[in-house]
Structure formats: structure tokens, C-alpha cells
Amino acid sequence: GAVVSQHPSRVICKSGTSVKIECRSLDFQATTMFWYRQFPKQSLMLMATSNEGSKATYEQGVEKDKFLINHASLTLSTLTVTSAHPEDSSFYICSASRGQWDTEAFFGQGTRLTVV
Amino acid sequence: AQTVTQSQPEMSVQEAETVTLSCTYDTSESDYYLFWYKQPPSRQMILVIRQEAYKQQNATENRFSVNFQKAAKSFSLKISDSQLGDAAMYFCAYKGTGNQFYFGTGTSLTVIP
Numbered sequence: 493g494a495v496v497s498q499h500p501s502r503v504i505c506k507s508g509t510s511v512k513i514e515c516r517s518l519d520f521q522a523t524t525m526f527w528y529r530q531f532p533k534q535s536l537m538l539m540a541t542s543n544e545g546s547k548a549t550y551e552q553g554v555e556k557d558k559f560l561i562n563h564a565s566l567t568l569s570t571l572t573v574t575s576a577h578p579e580d581s582s583f584y585i586c587s588a589s590r591g592q593w594d595t596e597a598f599f600g601q602g603t604r605l606t607v608v
Numbered sequence: 609a610q611t612v613t614q615s616q617p618e619m620s621v622q623e624a625e626t627v628t629l630s631c632t633y634d635t636s637e638s639d640y641y642l643f644w645y646k647q648p649p650s651r652q653m654i655l656v657i658r659q660e661a662y663k664q665q666n667a668t669e670n671r672f673s674v675n676f677q678k679a680a681k682s683f684s685l686k687i688s689d690s691q692l693g694d695a696a697m698y699f700c701a702y703k704g705t706g707n708q709f710y711f712g713t714g715t716s717l718t719v720i721p
Contacts, residue, residue, distance in 0.1 A: 524707050526707075526708070526709070530651075533697075533714075533716070534713070534714070535699060535711045535712060535713045535714050536699070536711045538708065538709075541707065541708065583651060585651075585653065587653075587709070589707055594707075595641050595658065595660075595703065596643075596655060596658065597643075597653075597655075597701075597703075597709050599652065599653035601650075601651070601652050602651045602652065604651075
């Protein structure tokens with residue numbers, strides 16, 4: 493149980509376009525989802541926390557207008573990278589939590605975004 | 609904010625031998641959880657082992673065990689009988705009373721045949 497599916501696993505987009513990444517909890521309701529960015533050989537950097545039905549909370553330094561997060565249901569959160577630039581190329585990972593009491597993070601497979 | 613420190617960017621171990629990865633953390637909370645996650649080349653994060661701070665007994669999962677020293681805020685991972693499939697990035701993580709996980713900078717483990 494507790495499977496998180498992230499889609500797509502890889503995406504290449506042109507500079508200036510937008511790309512949407514989906515994070516779905518397949519067999520549980522995720523009240524909270526987290527979006528991370530990971531640079532090569534580095535740790536996971538938390539970008540934002542999204543709670544179902546409310547606005548996402550962004551970490552300091554993360555542009556809200558560039559990285560749009562929507563958590564419309566208890567099983568789906570989306571991250572849209574708007575007006576993508578080559579510097580947005582990175583590995584993005586989502587994780588889902590069943591609640592504040594949850595003692596484990598369930599991760600998606602990650603999305604490698606390349607902006608050309 | 610809580611901090612998690614992994615002081616070994618890279619480690620290597622001979623196949624079948626034992627290796628220990630270090631992790632220290634800083635917190636003022638008394639109730640929390642500690643984790644070791646493995647990230648193989650596929651980049652999928654995999655939970656290796658979890659420790660509840662209120663438990664004195666060190667967690668063990670087959671070849672993986674931890675040495676949890678609460679007073680010293682230390683949480684090391686021991687991998688016994690290392691296998692080629694253990695090669696990966698290993699991240700130490702902390703979760704307190706909130707929802708957020710805090711990750712260390714990772715240790716890249718190489719297993720030498």
C-alpha cells in the first residue's frame with residue numbers, strides 16, 4: 493500500500509512554455525503533498541507544501557508564480573512550471589503524507605525536466 | 609528549523625563487508641522520527657529503516673541496523689554483508705511533530721566487487 497505515482501517521468505520542453513507534473517496517491521488519501529527539487533548529487537530541496545483545498549506554502553526563495561501548485565483533491569497534486577527556462581531543468585520529486593500523524597513519506601518516482 | 613548533517617559525501621565498501629554511514633541532527637523536540645532513505649540510480653526514494661525517538665532499542669531491518677544515540681543526536685546506519693545492489697545515495701531524514709521532513713546532504717555509497 494501507500495503508492496505514489498508521478499507523471500511524467502521525463503519531459504523535454506521548449507524555453508518559454510509551461511509543463512505540468514502530476515503526483516497521485518493511488519491507494520490512500522494524501523492530505524499533504526510535498527514538492528522537492530533535486531540537483532545532481534545533491535539533497536532534496538523542499539519547494540512547497542500543498543494541503544488539499546488550500547493554497548500551497550512555498551519555501552523562501554521559491555517563486556510562487558513560476559511554480560504553480562494545485563492540490564485539488566485528496567489524491568492529486570500538480571506542479572506547473574510556467575515559462576520554463578533552461579535553469580529550471582532539474583529533477584522534481586513529490587511525496588505524500590496521510591496526515592500529520594503519518595510517520596513515513598511516500599515518494600513518487602520523480603520527473604526529470606529538461607528545458608531546451 | 610531542524611538540521612540534519614551527513615559528514616561523509618562519499619563512502620566505499622568491499623562486497624560482503626560492513627560499512628557505517630554517519631548522521632547527526634539538531635532539534636529541540638523530544639518526540640520525533642529518524643529515517644534512512646536510499647536513492648539508487650533510478651532516483652526512486654526507498655525507505656531503508658525508521659527509528660522512533662521514544663524507543664531506546666535500535667531499529668533493525670535484515671542487514672540494515674542503526675545506532676541511535678539520542679543524547680548525542682546521532683543516528684548512524686550500519687550495512688552488513690554489503691551487496692552490489694546497496695550502491696546508492698543514502699539520505700538521513702528527520703520528522704518532528706510537523707508534517708515536514710528534513711533531509712541531510714546525502715552519502716554516496718560505492719560497493720566494490
